[in-house]
Amino acid sequence: MMKRRSWQEYQKEIADDRYYYARSCIRQNFFPGSEKAFIEILQNDLGKDLLDDPKHSSCTGIGYHSDIVPLETIMTVVARQFALMNEAGYENFVTSCITSFGIYCEVLSTWNEFPETEEKTRENLFKATGREFRKPASVAHTSDVMFHFREEIAARAKKRLVNAVTGEPLKVVEHIGCHYAKIFPKSGIGGSEFPYVLAGMIESWGGEVVDYPERRHCCGFGFRNYLVQANRGYSIANSHKKLESMAPYKPDFIVANCPGCAMFLDKWQYAIAEMEGTTYGQNGHGIPVLTYEEMAGLVLGYDPWALGIQMHQVDVEPLLDKMGIEYDPAAKYLGRNGKYIGKPASAVVNCCPTDTIYDIRE
Amino acid sequence: MKKRIIVIGGGVAGMQTALRLAEQGVEPVIVEKEPELGGKLRGWHVLFPSFTPAEEVLTALRRRINESGIEVRTSAEVVELASRSVRLSDGSTLEGDAVVVATGFTLFDASIKEEYGYGIYDNVFTSVDIERMLNEGRVAKADGTAPRRIAFLHCVGSRDEKVCQQHCSKVCCITGVKQAMEMKKLFPEADVFNFYMDIRMFGPGYEEMYREAQQKYNIHFVRGRISEASPTIDGRVQIKAEDTLTGRPLRMSVDMLVLLVGMRANDDNAVLAAGAGLNRAPSGFLAPRDLFLGNVCSNVGGIFYAGTVTAPKNIGETLNEGTAAADAAARYVEA
Amino acid sequence: MGKYFDMLMEDVRAREGLHACMNCGVCTGVCPAAEFYNYDPRQIVSIVQTRDDDAIEALLKSDTIWYCGECMSCRPRCPRGNTPGYVIQALRTLSQKLGFFVESEKGRQQLALKRIIGENILRTGYCLVPRLIKPELHPEQGTVWQWIYDHDKEVYGQFSPVYMRHGAGALRRIDEDSLAEIRRIFDVSGGSEMFETIEKHSDRKAREMGYEEGADQQYLMDVFCNNSNEHY
Numbered sequence: 001m002m003k004r005r006s007w008q009e010y011q012k013e014i015a016d017d018r019y020y021y022a023r024s025c026i027r028q029n030f031f032p033g034s035e036k037a038f039i040e041i042l043q044n045d046l047g048k049d050l051l052d053d054p055k056h057s058s059c060t061g062i063g064y065h066s067d068i069v070p071l072e073t074i075m076t077v078v079a080r081q082f083a084l085m086n087e088a089g090y091e092n093f094v095t096s097c098i099t100s101f102g103i104y105c106e107v108l109s110t111w112n113e114f115p116e117t118e119e120k121t122r123e124n125l126f127k128a129t130g131r132e133f134r135k136p137a138s139v140a141h142t143s144d145v146m147f148h149f150r151e152e153i154a155a156r157a158k159k160r161l162v163n164a165v166t167g168e169p170l171k172v173v174e175h176i177g178c179h180y181a182k183i184f185p186k187s188g189i190g191g192s193e194f195p196y197v198l199a200g201m202i203e204s205w206g207g208e209v210v211d212y213p214e215r216r217h218c219c220g221f222g223f224r225n226y227l228v229q230a231n232r233g234y235s236i237a238n239s240h241k242k243l244e245s246m247a248p249y250k251p252d253f254i255v256a257n258c259p260g261c262a263m264f265l266d267k268w269q270y271a272i273a274e275m276e277g278t279t280y281g282q283n284g285h286g287i288p289v290l291t292y293e294e295m296a297g298l299v300l301g302y303d304p305w306a307l308g309i310q311m312h313q314v315d316v317e318p319l320l321d322k323m324g325i326e327y328d329p330a331a332k333y334l335g336r337n338g339k340y341i342g343k344p345a346s347a348v349v350n351c352c353p354t355d356t357i358y359d360i361r362e
Numbered sequence: 363m364k365k366r367i368i369v370i371g372g373g374v375a376g377m378q379t380a381l382r383l384a385e386q387g388v389e390p391v392i393v394e395k396e397p398e399l400g401g402k403l404r405g406w407h408v409l410f411p412s413f414t415p416a417e418e419v420l421t422a423l424r425r426r427i428n429e430s431g432i433e434v435r436t437s438a439e440v441v442e443l444a445s446r447s448v449r450l451s452d453g454s455t456l457e458g459d460a461v462v463v464a465t466g467f468t469l470f471d472a473s474i475k476e477e478y479g480y481g482i483y484d485n486v487f488t489s490v491d492i493e494r495m496l497n498e499g500r501v502a503k504a505d506g507t508a509p510r511r512i513a514f515l516h517c518v519g520s521r522d523e524k525v526c527q528q529h530c531s532k533v534c535c536i537t538g539v540k541q542a543m544e545m546k547k548l549f550p551e552a553d554v555f556n557f558y559m560d561i562r563m564f565g566p567g568y569e570e571m572y573r574e575a576q577q578k579y580n581i582h583f584v585r586g587r588i589s590e591a592s593p594t595i596d597g598r599v600q601i602k603a604e605d606t607l608t609g610r611p612l613r614m615s616v617d618m619l620v621l622l623v624g625m626r627a628n629d630d631n632a633v634l635a636a637g638a639g640l641n642r643a644p645s646g647f648l649a650p651r652d653l654f655l656g657n658v659c660s661n662v663g664g665i666f667y668a669g670t671v672t673a674p675k676n677i678g679e680t681l682n683e684g685t686a687a688a689d690a691a692a693r694y695v696e697a
Numbered sequence: 698m699g700k701y702f703d704m705l706m707e708d709v710r711a712r713e714g715l716h717a718c719m720n721c722g723v724c725t726g727v728c729p730a731a732e733f734y735n736y737d738p739r740q741i742v743s744i745v746q747t748r749d750d751d752a753i754e755a756l757l758k759s760d761t762i763w764y765c766g767e768c769m770s771c772r773p774r775c776p777r778g779n780t781p782g783y784v785i786q787a788l789r790t791l792s793q794k795l796g797f798f799v800e801s802e803k804g805r806q807q808l809a810l811k812r813i814i815g816e817n818i819l820r821t822g823y824c825l826v827p828r829l830i831k832p833e834l835h836p837e838q839g840t841v842w843q844w845i846y847d848h849d850k851e852v853y854g855q856f857s858p859v860y861m862r863h864g865a866g867a868l869r870r871i872d873e874d875s876l877a878e879i880r881r882i883f884d885v886s887g888g889s890e891m892f893e894t895i896e897k898h899s900d901r902k903a904r905e906m907g908y909e910e911g912a913d914q915q916y917l918m919d920v921f922c923n924n925s926n927e928h929y
Contacts, residue, residue: 003482005473025824028867032856035867052865055875062824065767066810067789068895069818071710073888080878102769114709128881178768185773192773193476193590213592213600213615218729222766225730227814228806229834230924234733234766236837241732248595270839308856313839333844335851344844477774521719522776559721589726589774604722604731609740611731 002199002211007190010181014148015092015138019050020085024097025058027259027291033308034259034293035096038142041296045156046149050094055084061099065223071110075117076124078107083125083133091137094145098258101141102179105187108135139187141180143257143292147189147197150204158301161207163252164324169208170252173287174198175242175265177258178218192216198255198292205299207252214245219261220268239268243287247280253288253319255295265289270313273349286314286349298325305331315350364389365695367688368448368456370440371464373401374677375669377423378684379462379691384430386692392432393448393456395439399424401466407496409677410540411567419677440465441630442637445664459695462687463634463648463660464668467625470519470527477590478518478621485599486591488518489534489622492541501548505597509552509617512545513601514538515588516558520624529645531624532674535562538622539575546579555582555616557603565676586612591619625674638662647673658687666691701757702748705787711745714783718742724771724781734928736764738771738781745784757792760928763803793894799902802925808899808912809921811892819880822871827853834921 019042027035042048060077063069085093095101111118125131146153161170176195181188190196193216199209220238225231242265246254256262269286273279281287289312290298297307304325309316310332320327335341365388369376372394380390392399406416427434435456442449447457472480472488480486484504487495495501503509516538520531535558542554561583563569575581586603594600598615605612627646635642641649641661648671651659658666668687669680705711724738725731731738741761744752756762765785772780789798798804814824832843845852853860857867883889899920900911908916 005481006476023867025826028857029825029827029830032853032867036856054863054865054869054872057822057871057875057879058818058824060818060824063810063814063818066807066814067786067793068807068811068815068891070790070887070891071708071786073883073886073891076882076886077879080882110709110713113713117709124882124886128885129878178770182773183769191476194482211593213594215592216590216727216770218766218768218770220729220766222729222768224763224806224810225766228809228920229922230806230920231803232837233924234730234764237733238729238766267837267839267842271837306855311841311845311852313841335848336854339851341848341851342844345840347840517721517776523778524774524776559719585722586726587721587723587776589723602726604725604737604739606720606722606725606739609725609737611725611728613732 002209004190004194004196004199007194007196010186010189010191010196012144012187012189013138014140014144017048018090019048019092019094019145020088020090021050021052022056022059022081022093022095022100023052024095024100024259025062026263027096030263030311031259031291031293031308033306033311034291037293037297037302037307038096038146041153041293041300042145045300046152051088051090053084053088056081059095059097059100059103061097061103062223062227064103065099066227067224072120072124074103075107075110075121076128078104079121079125079133080129080131082136083129083131085136086134093136093139094142095139096142096259098141098177098179099260101139102183104139105184108139109184141197141257143197144189146292146296147200150201153296153299154204157205157299159299159323159325161202161205161295161299161323163322165322169206170322171210171249172202172207173210173212173246173249173251173254174202175219175254175256175258175261177256177261180257198257201292201295202255205295210246210249210251212246212249214242217242217245219256219258219264221260221264226264235264236268236271239264240272243269243272243280247287250282251287252322253290255290255292257292259291262289262291266313270347270349274347277348279349281314282318284351285318288312288314288316288319290316298323303327313347313349366391366458367691367695368393368458368461369464370443370448370461371401371466371669371671372396372399372434372436373464373466373669374403374419374423375466375671375680375684376401376462376464377427378681379464379668379688380432381423381426381430382685382688383692384432386688388692388695390432391456391458392427392434393438393440393450394434394436397437399427399434399436402469403677405490405493405497407493408540410536411565411571440634443634443665444638445662460664460666460691462666462668462691463671464684464687465628465631465671467670467674468628470525470623470626472518472621472623474525475518475621478515478588478619479591479593480621483591483593483599485597485617486619486621489537489541489620492620496544501545503617508549510549511553511555511614511616512549512618512620513555513557513588513614513616514542514620514622516556516622517587518621518623519626521559527624527626527645529674530562532562532564533676534622534624536565536568536571539568539572539581541620542581543575543579546581553582554579555584557584557586557588559585559587565678584612625670628671631671638665640665647671658683658690664694666694699748700750701753701791702745704791705745705753708787708790710783711787714780714787715742715745716777716779718746718779719777721776723774723776727770727774729768729770730764730766734764736761738765738785741788742779742781742784745788754797756788757795757797758800758804760801760803762788762792763801763806764928793891796894796898796901799898803928805899805902805920807895809917811895812917815892819876819883822876822879826868
C-alpha cells in the first residue's frame, strides 16, 4: 500500500446534493459513456439532484491554454456559466474536466486577487448577454463528488477491484491530471504531491495504488504540443516516459482523473505499439486505461459496453476477466439497437504474441 | 545580596551565558525544558570545520556548569516572561533581576516539503538523521546495505516562501559539505552529490573545507535545487533537478537522499514575545533592539538574547553571543 | 529599457507569476518541455526579470516561448512563489498582440490553433467535436477512433439521445441563442480581436514567405504539419 500522510490536510467542502453539471469537450468526445454513467450513478444509484443544462457551453479552456482565447474572454465565458447556474437555481458547480476545473479555480482566484478583473468581467458579461452572476457556493470536479460518495458506492458494489481468481487487490496506477491540484494545491483532495481523489476510490473499492517514479509527470497533452501535428513528439514522448516508468510494476490498469489524460495514455500506447512494437501490459496487451466513472460503473455492475469501454483503443477485456465481470464479446462493437456496424481494424496493442493469439475480432 | 539573572534555555547559548554571568559575580539560574542540559548539540556528531566531537564541547560546558555550582532547573518550561520574572508551566513563578532568552530554534520538519517524500520513502533522510546515525555508528540505507550514490539537498525549509521560511539558515551549506565528507570517508566508493543554489561558506575554515571536499574527496556539487523525489522499484529514490550551470534538466536515482533541514523560529516565540512586548522579525525569530550596537538586547529593558533565538548561527557565534549577552545583562543589573 | 516588461506587467498573470527569481531551477527540473526541447523555463523568467527590451523582444520573436505545455507543474514547486507557466502565457499573449509570433516556426502555429480550435468554439460552442478529429490528421488516434468516426451516429447515439441535435446530453448541438452569446462575449472581451490579430499577422508573414495567396489553406497545413526538427 502506498504510504501517504498529508491527504487529510487537503480537504475541501464538497456539496452533498444539487449540482449544476458542466460537460467536458474531451470527455464527451472520447468517453460519452462516462458522462452518462456519472449522471446515472448520481441520479439513480445515489438519488442526487444534478442538472444537465443544455444552455451551457465549453469553458474554452483548450483555447485558453493554446493562447488564442484571452484571459478576459475566458473569464466572461466562465461568468456566463455561473449566471446560467444561478438562473437555474443551483449553486454547486461541478465540472467534468480537469482543464475546466483548473480554469474555474484560476478565474475565481484571479477575481479574488485582482478584483478589477471581476468588475471588468461583470461589465463584459452584461454587455454581451445582459446576464449577471453570483459566484458558486462550491466548485468541484466530478471526481471529487465520486470520491465524496465512495463509501456509498462501495456499499452498493457488485464487483471489487480485486482479482476474482486470486483474491489479491488489483494494482492500479492513478493519474491525476496536472490542472487538478498543481495550479491550486488546496483545491484538490490530497493536494498536489499525494492527491487522494482517485486513490481514495481505489482503496475503498478494494484495489491497491501503485506509486512509481513518474507518478506526478504530465501525460503529455501540453495543449499546442498535441493539437498541432508538428508538435506531437512532445506528447508521445511524455506519455512514453510515464508508461516506461510504470510498466515494471505490472499495473492491472490505469485510472485517470482527466479525460484528456485517459485518452492520451490509451492512444499513445497504440501509437508506440505501432511504431516500435512495444506494449506495456501483460501478455503483449496494452495497459487498460479507465476513467474513474468507468471504474465506478464496473464496481456498480454496469455493463462494460454501456459504459462505452469499447471506445478505448486498448482492450479492457483482460481487466474485466480479472474482475470476474461477465460481458458479451460479440456485442462489443455493435451500434444502436444491436445493429452491426463493422469492427475496428486490428492493432498491435490489441494483439497477443503470435503464439497465444486469440484476438476476438479475428 | 547577589543579583540574580534567569537564563531561559540550557543549550550552548544558555550554558555559556550562565558561565559568564557567574564569572561576573552575578547569580544565574538556568531554566531548561528538557530533562538535561545541552539542547540541539546533544544530537550532533562532530562539528564543522574541525570535526571536533560535539560531545567534547558539551562535556566541557556541562562540567564547568557543575563546577561553578550554577543552579539548573531542568524539565521546566517557561510559558511567560517579563524582565524580572518568568512563569513556568507548573504554574510557579521565578523571580530575578533580568532575563536572558536563549531558547534557540526549531528544526524544520522535512515532511512539510511533501515533494521530497520524507517519512514516506524509506531512503529519504534529514541531516539530523545522519548525525544520529553517525553517533550510533551505523550509517546505511533503510535495508541496512551500504549506499553507492548519495545526494544531499541544501535549503530544505530555508529560502522557501512556500513553507514560510524566507531566511537562510546559514549553517546547512557547511553541514552538507561536512556530512558529504563523512559519507565519503565511510563509503569511499560512493558518488556523493550536493545540490545547492549558493554555497555560503561564511565561517573560518569553511571555504577551505569546501575546496577539500571537491579536491580531496571528489564530492560533486550541482547547482540546482531538487524539484521532487519519488520511489523506484528497487527501493532507491529518483530525483529531478536542473543543472543550472548547463541549463539542462537532470534525473538520477540515488540510494540515499539527505535533506539538509533548516533552522526555523520556535513556535512559542509568538506567545512569549506577545506577553513580554518583544519585537519579532518577519521570520518569527526574536528581533534584537539594534542589529549593530544592540544585538544581544531586546526592545524591552532587562530582557536580553543569546544565540539562535534571534537568527540562525553556528556554535562559535552562539558561544560568543552567550558571553556578550551575559556582559550586557550583568551591566544592566549592576547599574 | 523596460517597455516590454511594463507591457507584460499589464497582464495579471505576469504580475502573479513573476516576483523575483533566484535561479534555483526547480521549475526546469520538473518541466516536461525541458525534458523534450532545448527549453529552460528558469532562463525565460530570468530574462524577463532583467527588464531588458532587446532580450525580451528576442524572446517574443523566438520559438522558445512556444515550447511550454502549460501543464503548470512548475507552479506548486517554486520556492519564491513564481509561476513560470503564467509568465509564458503573458509572453505569448504579448507576442501575438505585437505580431511577433509569426517570426518563429512554433509561433506561426497559432494560426492553426485559431482556425481549428478557435473557430470551432464560435461554430459549435465546444473546443472540439468528433468531426474535427479527422483520422487522416490524427493517425495516432488509432483504429478504434477510425471506427467511431466512420459510425459516429451509431456509436454516440448509444450514449446521448441528442448527438448533434438540440437538447441536454453529450455532444448536443448548442442552441443558436447561446452561440450568439458566446460570439458576443468574444467580441466584447477581446477574443475576436485576438483572432483577427492572429489572422492579420499570419497573412502578412505568409506573403513575406512567398505564399502568394497569404495565409491560405496551404500555409495553414504547412504551419500545422511541418517541423524543422531544430528544436532539441
